[in-house]
Amino acid sequence: MKSYYDRPLLKGPHWGSNVVTYLFLGGIMGGLGLISLLADDRPEPEMKKLRKATRYTAFALAAINPPILISHLGRPERFFNMLRIVKFKSPMSLGVWGLVLYSGAAGANAVRELADDGIVPKMLRYIAPSATVPIQALLGAFMAGYTGVLISATAIPFWATGKRHIPAFSVCSGAASASALATLLSTLQGNHDVIPRLERLEMAASALEVALIADFRRRGGAATAPFFEGRVGTRLRDFTILGGIVVPFALNAIGGAFKLPKSLDALRSIAASTLTLVGGYVLRESLIEAGKLSANDPHVAFRQPS
């Protein structure tokens, strides 16, 4: 096949670990929005505790994620230039607004919890309407998914090929990681009663995730090679598919099927959650790294995916 001395046609992303972290935490923020909605307005004490845990954590993440995003810019002091326009054709633009709005909703929900706990004046409870709970969940779904749209709406062949799969499994990965984080927090809180439900949610999310990744591999064709093969593919297999999905799924299934002694069970769920979180991070890292490799291959870039 013809090429120009095999020189890359495209320019790859300049994005490093700060972007990977942003994508990873964005996914978790999304999943926490869902869990906080699921636990909303329930009489059970374990749901109340879960609700608080997810709302405080989501708010904390909403506070630390923007600086991480800003740190990747070539001119960080000009971050606010992103807020001069709203551009529906640019997922990067919509994403920044999604982040801003999500932070607002997460803030409102955290303030309500703080007011209930008596940490801030009670009356503050009324400036944050309860509609912010489903709103945070909706914006959360956007936060978990838009990064997948953002990368597939580029010229990079591997990303472009995944226009259906990447956004969908990014959402699943975000939900699984959020369930894992909520499980860890609940373990710390001693809120053991809620853990079986979180683990079932995590199992569902990671089952859908692995199914989507498998389907992507089957249909993706040559452009997906940088993701599934070589160094990136090995890491993806070991840390995301096996370590981050299969093993935690098995551990969670064991936890659901057998009544283990309390401390052993805590150990089991801590292990499963930690592995899921690592797997979620490696998934995002593999997406970015494979994007860089994909940009170097001119042959797949000459005929770009529709």
Added chain:
Amino acid sequence: MATGFFTDSTLCIGCKACEVACKQWNELPSDGFEFTGNSYDNTSQLSGTTWRHVDFVERESVDAEGIATSWSMLSDVCKHCTHAGCLEACPTGAIIRNEFGSVFVQPDICNGCGYCVVSCPFGVIDLIEAVGRGDDAAKYSVATLHDDRLNERKTAVQATGGVAGKCTLCYDRQRVGMVPACAKACPTESIQFGEIDDLRERAKRRVETLQARGVDARLYGADDVGGGIGALNAFFLLTDSPEAYNLPAEPVLPSTRQAMGYAAAAFAALTLATIGWAIFRGEGGAA
């Protein structure tokens, strides 16, 4: 009225005067020297600081007298697409279409997010290393960029760094009625500058003439290139397939994939929300 370039590979002698003129006028820093061994091309690619790049395509043919090598040279440049991936992707609005119909990066607005870089279907635009960052960047706002440019011989690009860079179609020169530096410097009129409609007509006549002489000539980008991009304001006359010049045969405008992406994300989110609802709030789950 939109202006652009018609770059004709059959007239190019590979002198690289365009590369030099562009670097000089725009005061773009050197990219260093790397001996590639790829014919006479040691520039290799367009980049944030290289806005014209001459391709040296070598083709070998064997006949009774031995192996013959033929050259085809082409000066590549930003295509100033009708529907530009870089412009659509830019979240700050730094990339605009100016009054000459060119795709222009306002260096004082760009925050260096790098999203345009991966969104160009032709691999043109790139981030410029942060040279001289901390310099008085505000001084080189767009306003001063073109009006004071002739006196103020320093580019916004050098002053800012950490931002995206590509061909401006010599916006500053056009503003004062001058021809872009590369077209001016080209000794063979391989690079022609002018109004788009006029250039297209010239290109079509040229390609007909060449084809009548038996040359395998074809235009790239004079008409719609497909993929939602439309025609290119900087288009080319080639004598080989686009891939030979490192041009995509089938470029696609990246934003066309978004609707499908959002739909897929919504599908996954809805599925998980439904499952989650059953687990947390369903009959058995909430018990």
